[in-house]
Amino acid sequence: MSAKKKYKKDTMVKGWVLQDKLGAGGSAEVWIAKKGNKVGAIKLLQYLRENPYLRFKREISSLLDNQNIDGVMKITEYDLDTDFKKNLPYFIMPVGTKFNKWREGKSILEAIKELTNLGETIKNLHDKGYYHRDIKPANILFVDDRLYLADFGLVKFPNNKDITEEKADVGPKFTMAPEMRRNASIASGEFADVYSFAKTLWITITGNHKCFDGQYNVLSTVGLSNYYGGLYSKSFDVLLTECTEDSPNQRPKMVDVVRRLKEWTEINNDFHSRNLTEWFDLQRSIFPAGAPKSVTWVDKNDILIILN
Numbered sequence: 001m002s003a004k005k006k007y008k009k010d011t012m013v014k015g016w017v018l019q020d021k022l023g024a025g026g027s028a029e030v031w032i033a034k035k036g037n038k039v040g041a042i043k044l045l046q047y048l049r050e051n052p053y054l055r056f057k058r059e060i061s062s063l064l065d066n067q068n069i070d071g072v073m074k075i076t077e078y079d080l081d082t083d084f085k086k087n088l089p090y091f092i093m094p095v096g097t098k099f100n101k102w103r104e105g106k107s108i109l110e111a112i113k114e115l116t117n118l119g120e121t122i123k124n125l126h127d128k129g130y131y132h133r134d135i136k137p138a139n140i141l142f143v144d145d146r147l148y149l150a151d152f153g154l155v156k157f158p159n160n161k162d163i164t165e166e167k168a169d170v171g172p173k174f175t176m177a178p179e180m181r182r183n184a185s186i187a188s189g190e191f192a193d194v195y196s197f198a199k200t201l202w203i204t205i206t207g208n209h210k211c212f213d214g215q216y217n218v219l220s221t222v223g224l225s226n227y228y229g230g231l232y233s234k235s236f237d238v239l240l241t242e243c244t245e246d247s248p249n250q251r252p253k254m255v256d257v258v259r260r261l262k263e264w265t266e267i268n269n270d271f272h273s274r275n276l277t278e279w280f281d282l283q284r285s286i287f288p289a290g291a292p293k294s295v296t297w298v299d300k301n302d303i304l305i306i307l308n
Contacts, residue, residue, distance in 0.1 A: 004046055004047055004048075005044070005045070005046055005047075005048055005088070007021075007029055007031065007044060009021075013033070013042065013044065013088055013090055014079060014090065015035045015036075016033040016034065016035045016040070016042050016090075016092070017033060017034050017035070018031045018032075018033050018042070019031065019032045019033060019034055020032045022041060023138075024046070025151060025153060026052075026153065027045065027046050027047045027052035027055065027056070027153070028043050028044060028045055028046055028052075028056065028153070029043070029044050029046055030042070030043050030044075031044070032095055033092070039095060040076060040077075040092040040093065040094065040095060041092070041093050041094065041095045041096070042090055042091070042092050043090060043091055043092075043093070044088060044089075044090050045088060045089045045090070053089060055153050055154075056080075056089050056153070057080055057089070058152075058153075058155060058157075058160065059151075059152040059153045059155060060075065060078050060080060060089075060091050062130060062152045062155045062157055063075050063091075063152055064078075065128075065130075065157075066125060066128065066130060069121060069124045069125060070117075070120075070121060070124075070146070071117065071118055071120070071121030071124075071146065071147065071148055071149055072121060072125070072148065072149060073093050073094075073096075073141070073143075073148045073149060073150040073152075074093055074094060074143075074148075075091050075092065075093055076092045076093065076094070077091065077092040078090065078091035078092065079091075093150070094143045094144070095143075096141030096142055096143040096148060096150070097141065097142040097143070098138075098141065098142075099137040099138065099140045099141070099142070099147075100137065101142075102141075102142040102147070103204065103207075108205055108228055108231065109231075109265060109268055109269065111204050111205070112201065112204065112205070112261065112264075112265060113265055114146070114147050115147070115200070115201055115204055115261075116258060116261040116262055116265065117146060117147065118140065118147045118148075118149060119197060119254060119257055119258040119261060120258055121148075121149055122135070122149065122193055122197060122254050123253075123254035123255050123257075123258055125149075126190055126193070126253070126254050128157075128158075129157055129158040130155060130156070130157045131155065131156045131157070131188075131189025131190055131192070131193055132149060132152065132154070132155055132189070132193055133154040133155065133156055133180070133184075133189045133192055133193065133196075134151055134152075134153065134154040134155075134172055134196075135149070135172065135175060135193055135196035135197050135200055136172035136174065136175045136196065136200060137200060137203055137204070137209060138151075138172075139151040139172075140200070156189040172196060174199070174203075174209065174210050174211040175195070175196040175199035175200055175203070175211060176192075176195075176196065177191070177192040177195035177196060177248070178195075178214075178246055179191075179192065179248055180192050187248070188248050190253070190254075191248035191249070191251045192248070193254065194243050194251045194252065194253070194254060194257060195243060195244055195248075195251060197243070197254070197257065198216070198239070198240050198243030198244050198257070199211050199212075199244065201240065201261075202216065202222070202224075202240060205224060205227060205228065206224075206227045214244070214246070215241065215244045215245060215246060216237070216240040216241050216243075216244045217241070218237040218240075218241065223237070224236065224237060224240075231268050232264070232267055232268050235260065235263065235264050235267070236264050239252075239257065239260050239261070239264070243257065
């Protein structure tokens, strides 16, 4: 039987007084807390046993090791006493705006630009061998004019023995890569992050947090053309399709994802670039083997097909 700590409003932890509960995860709770004139978000371990404590310890260690990366949630205070049943492990971070609230009132291009910056954060983590493995809107917060990646409870990093049980699934329910359901202990965290980030992009555009199962299909009901008009979408569709490939090794790396997102945003912000890109896409779809110098259609049905 595992000991589960129950927290209540006005509970004091190392001088911090709990005010309002912000949320709870697999083994921890997050509260707004006050300490004198200071206000912060405090994360507290719920289950006082070895495995949750090790994950909590790794989360703090990973965050501290990457404080120099823009977009990694900051830690302002923490306690990791080895006697975790006597002295509660906790850490303090800034209070952020939740993803859903941040998304309100923003255009698709504004939102994707900010998500691209977060993609840079993930790319920089990957460069150091850190894989988040729990990317979803609930773990993204807006602090100090940018998006931050929070909740490193499932992080995997170099020289770190994975404590994931064999055959146990790891990751966010609606954005989890298929291999993380099959055998998370040996799956690539790098390509699992790419998959989850792509599904987070789709959620950002559509507002549907239950997302879709499997690989993105532009011709199905989940195709982005069903959710917005007036934007060039083909390269975005191709990117989502590749990022949600069932085979991890067929997915692009985050550096490529970020580059392609920047290109997509730039095209949509420049009418002439967009117009030219759409024209060449149309040309390639009509003449996949190469465009002739000239072509003529005389049958009215053919003409209608081409115009459509």
